[in-house]
Amino acid sequence: MTSQPRRPQTVKVRDVARAAGVAVGTVSRVLNDRPTVTRELRERVERAMADLGYEVDVTAQSMRAGRSRLVACAIRDFDIPRFALFIKEAEAVLREAGYTLLLASTTNRPEVEISLLRAFRRRRVDGVMMTLSDEAHRDVRQALAEAPMPVLLIDRDSIEALDRVTADHRLGARLATSHLLGLGHRRIAMLVGDIKAFPSRSRLEGFREAYSAAGITPDSRLLRHNVLSSEDAYRATASLMNLADPPTALFVAAMDMLGGCLRALRTMSIDVGDGISVVAGSDSDLAELHTPPITAIEWDLAAMGRHAATMLLERMRGDEIERGRGLTVPTELIIRGSSRSLAR
Amino acid sequence: MTSQPRRPQTVKVRDVARAAGVAVGTVSRVLNDRPTVTRELRERVERAMADLGYEVDVTAQSMRAGRSRLVACAIRDFDIPRFALFIKEAEAVLREAGYTLLLASTTNRPEVEISLLRAFRRRRVDGVMMTLSDEAHRDVRQALAEAPMPVLLIDRDSIEALDRVTADHRLGARLATSHLLGLGHRRIAMLVGDIKAFPSRSRLEGFREAYSAAGITPDSRLLRHNVLSSEDAYRATASLMNLADPPTALFVAAMDMLGGCLRALRTMSIDVGDGISVVAGSDSDLAELHTPPITAIEWDLAAMGRHAATMLLERMRGDEIERGRGLTVPTELIIRGSSRSLAR
DNA sequence: CTCGGATGATGAACCGGTTCATTGACTCCG
DNA sequence: CGGAGTCAATGAACCGGTTCATCATCCGAG
Numbered sequence A, B: 001m002t003s004q005p006r007r008p009q010t011v012k013v014r015d016v017a018r019a020a021g022v023a024v025g026t027v028s029r030v031l032n033d034r035p036t037v038t039r040e041l042r043e044r045v046e047r048a049m050a051d052l053g054y055e056v057d058v059t060a061q062s063m064r065a066g067r068s069r070l071v072a073c074a075i076r077d078f079d080i081p082r083f084a085l086f087i088k089e090a091e092a093v094l095r096e097a098g099y100t101l102l103l104a105s106t107t108n109r110p111e112v113e114i115s116l117l118r119a120f121r122r123r124r125v126d127g128v129m130m131t132l133s134d135e136a137h138r139d140v141r142q143a144l145a146e147a148p149m150p151v152l153l154i155d156r157d158s159i160e161a162l163d164r165v166t167a168d169h170r171l172g173a174r175l176a177t178s179h180l181l182g183l184g185h186r187r188i189a190m191l192v193g194d195i196k197a198f199p200s201r202s203r204l205e206g207f208r209e210a211y212s213a214a215g216i217t218p219d220s221r222l223l224r225h226n227v228l229s230s231e232d233a234y235r236a237t238a239s240l241m242n243l244a245d246p247p248t249a250l251f252v253a254a255m256d257m258l259g260g261c262l263r264a265l266r267t268m269s270i271d272v273g274d275g276i277s278v279v280a281g282s283d284s285d286l287a288e289l290h291t292p293p294i295t296a297i298e299w300d301l302a303a304m305g306r307h308a309a310t311m312l313l314e315r316m317r318g319d320e321i322e323r324g325r326g327l328t329v330p331t332e333l334i335i336r337g338s339s340r341s342l343a344r
Numbered sequence C: 001c002t003c004g005g006a007t008g009a010t011g012a013a014c015c016g017g018t019t020c021a022t023t024g025a026c027t028c029c030g
Numbered sequence D: 001c002g003g004a005g006t007c008a009a010t011g012a013a014c015c016g017g018t019t020c021a022t023c024a025t026c027c028g029a030g
Helices: A013-020 A024-031 A039-052 A058-065 A081-096 A110-122 A138-146 A169-182 A198-213 A230-241 A258-267 A285-289 A301-317 B013-020 B024-031 B039-052 B058-065 B081-096 B110-122 B138-146 B169-182 B198-213 B230-241 B258-267 B285-289 B301-317
Strands: A070-075 A100-105 A127-130 A151-154 A163-167 A188-191 A249-252 A277-280 A295-298 A326-329 A332-334 B070-075 B100-105 B127-130 B151-154 B163-167 B188-191 B249-252 B277-280 B295-299 B326-329 B331-334
Touching: A013 A024, A013 A039, A024 A039, A058 B058, A070 A081, A070 A110, A070 A301, A081 A100, A081 A301, A081 B081, A081 B100, A100 A110, A100 B081, A110 A127, A110 A138, A127 A301, A151 A301, A163 A169, A163 A198, A163 A301, A169 A188, A169 A198, A169 A249, A169 A277, A169 A295, A169 A332, A188 A198, A188 A230, A230 A249, A230 A258, A249 A258, A258 A277, A258 A285, A258 B285, A285 A295, A285 B258, A285 B285, A301 A326, B013 B024, B013 B039, B024 B039, B070 B081, B070 B110, B070 B301, B081 B100, B081 B301, B100 B110, B110 B127, B110 B138, B127 B301, B151 B301, B163 B169, B163 B198, B163 B301, B169 B188, B169 B198, B169 B249, B169 B277, B169 B295, B169 B331, B188 B198, B188 B230, B230 B249, B230 B258, B249 B258, B258 B277, B258 B285, B285 B295, B301 B326
Parallel strands: A070 A100, A070 A127, A127 A151, A151 A163, A163 A326, A188 A249, A249 A277, A277 A295, B070 B100, B070 B127, B127 B151, B151 B163, B163 B326, B188 B249, B249 B277, B277 B295
Antiparallel strands: A100 B100, A295 A332, B295 B331
């Protein structure tokens, strides 16, 4: 007998089998709802399990089965309020299907993404949903290609071999920009995140499309990218408004950056609506209840979460599906008082 | 030979051992950084692992060791923006220590809490952090008492046998209420969550303390509890303001309910500050950037997350610690323009 | 030269379920 | 009545690491 890691005595299939007077295999079949068990034995086993307070060890099940019933979700940073909606819905769908959600944040760094992928495979995680900081990153792409489990990308779209769930950020940005151009604005500043990755890149494309559709060329000095925190947004806004020729409209395209922008405008005593028009890249209580209320792009993050979980479940079931399905959730523009026509 | 669940061929300790020309036990010792391995063998083993692209199977490790290096976090509902801060920090501390975070939401229902606890023990989770919908619930208390792993309560304090991390909500509510009383308000309405559980109960206590300190009795008809969603807050606010004798101040004590309240006031064309004073139970971009800015209670949720993770780690290490430590994070009141003295 | 002790390596047993080849009982039919 | 076929139940082998009793080697002391 080798050593016993000290641990409270637990009831095992063996014990249940003995108590019910059956073989361990029978207990296992009862546990897994196999049809080939007579009602009488099933009942005896179930009674024994209840009497002894038996509980399966998922670890042991996972080991033999080679799957863990774990799904990992790794996103840039989960203190983005609206993102929580995505996770919440995804978790609900996964739990319903018997899976448990593992959560980790990548802090938007490729090396963390790679090391998380490794950690996930060590845990024999059955599926992964994640964002990427840089879709073109060599090592990340390699790690994704080598991942033994299905991976679904959240709001990233350039890797065709993988399933993707995205919002139509290009459309949203085009709508927002066209709206401002239609109001007479010509100097529109844009605050976006990392344009190496999908959402910001798409937003920039939408922005440029709207400009070309209007036959105008945007002033590239009014573009601020790598705006990833509220502080970044604050600084970017301040520097834009300090230009000799400041913008007449601000398109705060990155998610959840509106606060930093408004804080800067307030510090500089610039009135939203009068002094400058503002459009937010995502809706929020703040956008809705601000004075004046802020025009914003909106989409259904809860639906994204549900779709992501559902698609991943299908993939994990090994259904015969084409490689790399993309699903896009539409965006729309909610026009409010913060975007006004340019009085000349 | 029994069946092989079809699965990509993986490299195992056996293979590494063969390639390095050592015993499996030696490979295991290298993996776990045991000191009793000569440098030469260690290097040979490490080279073999690199050559073969070996990766340990955490499932197998967990099985033998009886621990999973998983920590579960179950909270009411993680679409509470500021709560994400807690999770983010806790996850960072846990990951640093080699643990992975499992996430689930209880939707504030005792039966879900119980079933999650059961699921966690089936997974041999090493520790749990959670909120409770009702600290007095018999079955929940029983499930907690029977849990084989340490459990830490988040913002709940009545179960002395367990570790707890709380914010001083009683203090916050007392500060907020005293502030309003000091401004001359006598009819202060309060919106709270479920007063069966800690944070709302404590807030109510703080509220009452402030009233008794002032020698006044609050009007109980101005108390609205079970305000758990933005819609609840909207309805509660509307019904309060429709009273024959409406309140002069609103204390929206529940977390993240400010939006619903402000929405109702705007619908009813009641001006914050002039028509009614408002104090929020938690700070947010919305509170800060509203016009007028909203007086709010603030505390450090990130620190709570760090402390929770640290305390749980100590407990999981089995350090000799007294049962049930409580840690309280202070709250403070940020006074802004939404709370004004009552013009008579 | 021998013996005791220290050090490092070995590999079989073990963790707790699941699987499947095998067995046993029973039915059906010629 | 015998043989084929059906269906449940059995239990040993297995999943992939970890552990520890045992063994081999080496060194220094006597």
